[in-house]
Amino acid sequence: MPDSERVGFVTMGEAGTPAGEVPTLGVGMLGYAFMGKAHTNGYKKLNYIYTPPPARARLVAIAGRNEAAVQAAADRYGYEKAVSDWRALIEDPEIQVFDNGGPNNLHAEPCIAAAQAGKHIICEKPLARTGAEAKTMLDAVKQAGVVHMCAFNYRFVPAIRLASQIIEEGRLGQIYHFRAQYLQEWIMDPNFSLVWRLDASTAGSGALGDLGTHIIDLARYLVGEPKTVSAVTSTFIKERPDGKGGRFQVDVDDAFVSTVEFENGALGTLEATRFAKGRKNHQVIEINGARGSLAFNLERLNELEVYLPEEEDRHDAQGFRQVLVTEASHPYYDVWWPHGHIIGWEHTFVHEIKRFFEAIVTGGSVRPEGADFEDGYRASVVADAIMESSRIRRHVDISYA
Ligand SMILES: NC(=O)c1ccc[n+]([C@@H]2O[C@H](COP(=O)([O-])OP(=O)(O)OC[C@H]3O[C@@H](n4cnc5c(N)ncnc54)[C@H](O)[C@@H]3O)[C@@H](O)[C@H]2O)c1
Numbered sequence: 036m037p038d039s040e041r042v043g044f045v046t047m048g049e050a051g052t053p054a055g056e057v058p059t060l061g062v063g064m065l066g067y068a069f070m071g072k073a074h075t076n077g078y079k080k081l082n083y084i085y086t087p088p089p090a091r092a093r094l095v096a097i098a099g100r101n102e103a104a105v106q107a108a109a110d111r112y113g114y115e116k117a118v119s120d121w122r123a124l125i126e127d128p129e130i131q132v133f134d135n136g137g138p139n140n141l142h143a144e145p146c147i148a149a150a151q152a153g154k155h156i157i158c159e160k161p162l163a164r165t166g167a168e169a170k171t172m173l174d175a176v177k178q179a180g181v182v183h184m185c186a187f188n189y190r191f192v193p194a195i196r197l198a199s200q201i202i203e204e205g206r207l208g209q210i211y212h213f214r215a216q217y218l219q220e221w222i223m224d225p226n227f228s229l230v231w232r233l234d235a236s237t238a239g240s241g242a243l244g245d246l247g248t249h250i251i252d253l254a255r256y257l258v259g260e261p262k263t264v265s266a267v268t269s270t271f272i273k274e275r276p277d278g279k280g281g282r283f284q285v286d287v288d289d290a291f292v293s294t295v296e297f298e299n300g301a302l303g304t305l306e307a308t309r310f311a312k313g314r315k316n317h318q319v320i321e322i323n324g325a326r327g328s329l330a331f332n333l334e335r336l337n338e339l340e341v342y343l344p345e346e347e348d349r350h351d352a353q354g355f356r357q358v359l360v361t362e363a364s365h366p367y368y369d370v371w372w373p374h375g376h377i378i379g380w381e382h383t384f385v386h387e388i389k390r391f392f393e394a395i396v397t398g399g400s401v402r403p404e405g406a407d408f409e410d411g412y413r414a415s416v417v418a419d420a421i422m423e424s425s426r427i428r429r430h431v432d433i434s435y436a
Contacts, residue, residue, distance in 0.1 A: 040356030043373030058396060061095040062132045063124030063154070065145055067108035068187075070159050073099065075112045077384030081392070082369050084385060084396055089392040095129045121145050125152050132157070132225070132395070136391060137242065139164050140237045145171050150179040152154035155395050157184040157388070161248040162411025164239025168421045174406050184391045184401045185411030187252040189318070191386035192226040193378075194339035195365035196363020197358075198322070198329045199257055206343060207324025211241070213258045213295070215250035215301035217242075217318045218311035233285050241287030243268065246307035248414045250318065252406055257322060259299045261417055263432050266293030268425040271310055293421045305421075310367050316380075330355070337361055337377040 036045075044412045062078055064071055078092035088215035095117035099105030109117035118126075121137070121407035124130055125148045135142055135158040136397060146158050162185045163169035173186075176183040189195055201207060222233070231237040238244060254261065277283040281396035290308035297303060311317065318333035339360050344353045362365075367386045371378055390405045401407050406414075413435055420431040 038364060043363060043376065044373065046363065046369075047373070048371040049086070051343040054402040057087045060090045060155075060264055060392060060395065060428075061093045061127075061129045061133045062133045063095055063099040063127060064114065064136060065121045065124065065129035065141070066136035066138075067099050067112070068096050068136075070255070071108065071330065072112070072185075073381060073384050074134055074136055074157070075114075076381055077388040080382075080385045081388050085389060086370075087397045089389060092132075092320060092388070092392075093129075093207040094262075096124055096127055097126050097357075100300055113247065122148070125149055125154070131155060132243070132391075135159060138231045138237050139239050141229075141275055142280050143168050143172050145388040150175040150181050150183075153179060153181060155391075156183040156408075157391050158187055158408075158411070159186045160252070160406075160411060161239065161244040161418065162408060163415055164244070166237075166412060166416035169408070169415040173408040173412045182399075183392070183400065184387070184394070184395045185252075185408055185414075186384075186387060187249060187256075187414070188247055188383040189253055189333070190256055190404065190406060191367065191390070192206050192331075192336055193366045193368055194255065194331055194336060194358075194360040195257075197339055197360050198320075198331060199259050200366065201329065201343075201397070202257055202322070202324075202342070206327060206346070207322065208326035210297075210299065210301045210322060210324040212321070212326045213254050213297070213301055215253060215303070215319070216254040216319045217246035217250050217306050217307040217436045218314035219246065219309045219310050219316060220314050222272075222309045223312060227314045228276045229283050233275065233287055234283075234288040236288060238287055240418065241285075241289055241307050243271070243288050243291050243418050244308075244415075246318075247305065247421065249290060250305050250307065250320070250416045251414045252378065252410060254295065254303055254305065254404070255410065255413060255417075256296075258301050258303065258319075258414075259297050260304070261295045261433050262294050262298045263296045263430045264417065264420045264422040264424055265430045266291055268422060288422075291421055315416070326429050328355070333380075336380065345409060372407055 097114040098121040106117040268291040287289040295303035321330040327343040424431040
């Protein structure tokens with residue numbers, strides 16, 4: 036069948052490889068809330084969407100602190116065991132893959148212990164609270180020789196992957212600009228109480244670590260290494276209820292804006308905030324090159340805006356085109372639905388985990404498509420430099436260990 040005819044309308048029912056020939060990887064999950072749920076959904080979908088998947092996930096155990104709550108999560112998600120101390124995951128010989136969906140202060144110690152126990156690791160972003168802490172994790176996985184992934188899932192949006200392919204093929208020419216904003220609104224109410232994301236000892240930083248590291252990673256993925264940054268950060272609401280009848284001083288940033296000079300000469304702006312009224316999860320990116328431009332909006336994740344005038348014949352009808360990135364020939368789309376039957380945010384985790392499992396099964400790396408701990412470390416170094424620039428009111432050079 037020619038590629039043009041391999042559309043989902045005719046390929047949906049194709050038989051895959053029988054289950055017996057596919058290896059199984061036992062998964063131990065830390066955290067059962069937002070990311071615990073998103074990653075579990077990814078493992079489950081991987082098992083039946085790819086025919087065959089690189090390996091099948093066996094949901095061995097999930098960890099939390101509250102016994103009843105973690106048992107309920109295990110029952111809901113389908114994990115065989117519920118444990119109330121993450122160390123039980125590290126000690127479990129049936130677990131080959133450690134998945135860290137805990138808060139940022141709980142990334143380093145469990146990941147280092149998992150690496151030392153020889154487990155492959157996927158850890159949520161930001162990899163750690165600081166670049167220095169992230170470096171200890173990078174050193175541990177390198178020393179252990181395990182496969183490691185930092186869960187920068189937006190690399191696995193089909194439209195973002197298509198953007199990276201267009202750039203790699205040189206179709207934009209020299210890149211002049213990278214512009215990214217990541218805007219949310221969920222803590223604007225001054226009476227919104229303390230959560231771990233507002234506490235520096237747990238989160239490291241605020242909008243910067245939470246949202247900023249995503250667009251820092253996309254900047255590195257799509258354009259290249261940042262050379263210097265200049266930034267301002269702000270905490271608009273400095274005191275909030277602590278949820279126990281008292282008050283606490285907010286010690287993380289609510290927002291930052293920064294300029295970036297890339298090693299390849301491109302100029303960038305990065306901005307993230309949780310104070311953009313009306314913006315729910317508004318991650319927008321634009322890249323301008325000598326021969327064209329690309330634009331992306333996460334809230335319209337199946338689309339990539341493309342301006343490539345040299346690839347269009349008639350000058351009088353050129354302009355930005357809204358490409359629906361849902362063809363079987365588009366990145367990651369071959370296993371999904373007939374074109375135009377769109378996918379969502381949660382599917383990025385299916386693609387991400389598939390890449391992680393492929394790397395484990397082949398003994399390789401999740402790079403260059405996925406982000407590993409080196410990428411996680413580098414994003415944290417850039418985030419630190421943004422914070423430092425705001426503090427000292429000067430440009431800061433990026434320097435990796
Ligand atoms: N990739 C993304 O798009 C994305 C989105 C949201 C969050 N994140 C990242 O994922 C991580 C988790 O964030 P979240 O939104 O899932 O947080 P969350 O608060 O929803 O969940 C945290 C989980 O960790 C558990 N936990 C906390 N302390 C624990 C301990 N000592 N022992 C065992 N379990 C403990 C909690 O019970 C909870 O289940 C963070 O690093 C965050 O930055 C990534």
